[in-house]
Amino acid sequence: MPTVKNITVSVPEDVYRAARVRAAERGRSVSALVADYLRSLSDQGDEFARLEAQQQRVQKDIARFRAGDRLGRDEVHGRAVR
DSSP, X not given: OOOOOOOOOOOOHHHHHHHHHHHHHTTOXXXXXXXXXXXXXXXXXXXXXXXXXXXXXXXXXXXXXOGGGSOOHHHHHTOOOO
16 A cells, blocks of 8 residues: 555635535545545646657657758648649
């Protein structure tokens, strides 16, 4: 079982009451809601790191780029006049 850390969070009374109601509606505790939220923040960081690594791989595969290598407007849109 992973180590669990306790944290103290101060919130206004109305926020606390609303959180308790929301947690009860979901059959969860306020602590579980907060833990889920914090976990979602760390998941987003993992997604960012994954996307950044993917971007670096794609950029590494691009040997070189020259403006002269671009297709013309008509070629891009398939409307070349013949």
